[in-house]
Amino acid sequence: MPTADLTLPADIGPTVERALAEDVGDGDRNAALVDEGLRASASVIVRENAILAGSPWFEQVFAALDSSVSVEWAYSDGQRIRSNTPICHVEGPVRALLTGERTALNFLQLLSGVASSTFDFVERVKGTNTQIIDTRKTLPGLRSAQRYAVRCGGGINHRFGLFDAILIKENHILAAGSIGTAVQRARETAEGLFVQVEIETLEELEQALEAGIDGVLLDNLPSHVLARAVNMADAHRRRFRRDIVIEASGDINLRNVREIADTGVDRISIGGLTKHIKATDFSMRMKTR
Structure with a gap:
């Protein structure tokens, strides 16, 4: 339950x-x-x-x-x-x-x-250390209600909105010029907030780790690449004694969610929980x- x-x-x-x-x-x-x-x-x-x-x-x-x-x-x-x-x-x-x-x-x-x-997804990853989380892809005006429902199903909540955590996405990186610059500005303008970077390649992951982020969002990566990314992040954790949250997202469904969880990611975010x-x-x- x-x-x-x-x-x-x-x-x-x-x-x-x-x-x-x-x-x-x-x-x-x-x-x-x-x-x-x-x-x-x-x-x-x-x-x-x-x-x-x-x-x-x-x-x-x-x-x-x-x-x-x-x-x-x-x-x-x-x-x-x-x-x-x-x-x-x-x-x-x-x-x-x-x-x-x-x-x-x-x-x-x-x-x-x-x-x-949410419960169906949570059941599929049972026995792993992976948590199922929601996203901001909610029905307008019903975000807090839907987030409550996710918790009823055994999931956990991501950031509520644009004010309580920072997720640096592709367009932010493009506008800032680089991952490092975007992270630096996040630290300067939003001191104390959780800073996460969305990455699509292992090269970007390396840049994000060097920038000293709190978490990475691995977007649409196949499971074998996800496993390599988890190993890279774990090595960084041990070397610098710094906790890093590893999150996977992108085209997640009940057929592949267990395979993704088995790569060792900490969280799997699923927009479909609140939009589909x-x-x-x-x-x-x-x-x-």
């Missing part, structure tokens, strides 16, 4: 508010078809095996619509859920349940899909009183 840090992001409320505003607009004309005082209960059922994620967003949707809605969970985020299993029970005014149903399920299906995909999303199928079935 995933044991990642499931600390909740601080922007759940605003994220839910935007989602409800998008769907409800100036009023739910559909819910108005139902008597205002009517109450109901409902069960949410998962239609496929998955890892649950998104329950705080689900709850916040109904809390924002009517504080009298109650939600009782049979499972917690990060747990495996089996097909055709009820995962929670919701009770409250029918209008609130109808208005919030789609938005609440949208969060649940999206985030459980991310968690489930297969939503988990949930449904909500209501019973009126």
